[in-house]
Amino acid sequence: xxxxxxxxxxxxxxxxxxxxxxxxxxxxxxxxxxxxxxxxxxxxxxxxxxxxxxxxxxxxxxxxxxxxxxxxxxxxxxxxxxxxxxxxxxxxxxxxxxxxxxxxxxxxxxxxxxxxxxxxxxxxxxxxxxxxxxxxxxxxxxxxxxxxxxxxxxxxxxxxxxxxxxxxxxxxxxxxxxxxxxxx
Numbered sequence: 001x002x003x004x005x006x007x008x009x010x011x012x013x014x015x016x017x018x019x020x021x022x023x024x025x026x027x028x029x030x031x032x033x034x035x036x037x038x039x040x041x042x043x044x045x046x047x048x049x050x051x052x053x054x055x056x057x058x059x060x061x062x063x064x065x066x067x068x069x070x071x072x073x074x075x076x077x078x079x080x081x082x083x084x085x086x087x088x089x090x091x092x093x094x095x096x097x098x099x100x101x102x103x104x105x106x107x108x109x110x111x112x113x114x115x116x117x118x119x120x121x122x123x124x125x126x127x128x129x130x131x132x133x134x135x136x137x138x139x140x141x142x143x144x145x146x147x148x149x150x151x152x153x154x155x156x157x158x159x160x161x162x163x164x165x166x167x168x169x170x171x172x173x174x175x176x177x178x179x180x181x182x183x184x
Contacts, residue, residue, distance in 0.1 A: 033086065043138060046073045047069050050066045088120075146175045155184035
């Protein structure tokens with residue numbers, strides 16, 4: 001079984017049937033980056049997942065795929081996730097430690113997403129058996145992404161990821177809620 005098929009089977013095993021797949025091509029890539037959509041994974045949320053981000057293992061410091069979860073179902077979500085992956089690869093961000101990218105309005109709908117950033121972290125809300133896949137001699141780790149406010153983005157940069165994640169836990173925040181209040 002090819003790596004892409006193995007990743008898709010992994011997603012469908014945990015998330016159910018694939019609803020949609022959108023391909024993004026970048027002139028610098030030999031392959032498309034696909035953004036997959038799954039519904040009903042989390043209550044009242046839409047789930048988008050990368051297929052092909054694991055090709056950036058040199059840029060990311062390992063093989064990763066990223067899952068974006070939000071209760072805000074918008075047509076721009078696949079664009080945001082693809083842009084996040086491509087920008088992180090271009091900047092050679094170490095995804096193992098998690099990443100935070102601000103100013104989403106720069107590459108999508110500024111009115112809706114201008115005050116938002118994207119936060120990529122460990123996929124701890126998902127079952128431990130989901131978080132990694134070994135296939136074709138490649139070890140892939142799955143990361144979780146969700147939207148945060150620019151003020152939270154600034155807090156992560158200033159005080160670190162542990163401090164931000166503690167705030168989320170202390171305030172019992174649903175990180176998948178797009179319209180929640182900022183914790184910073």
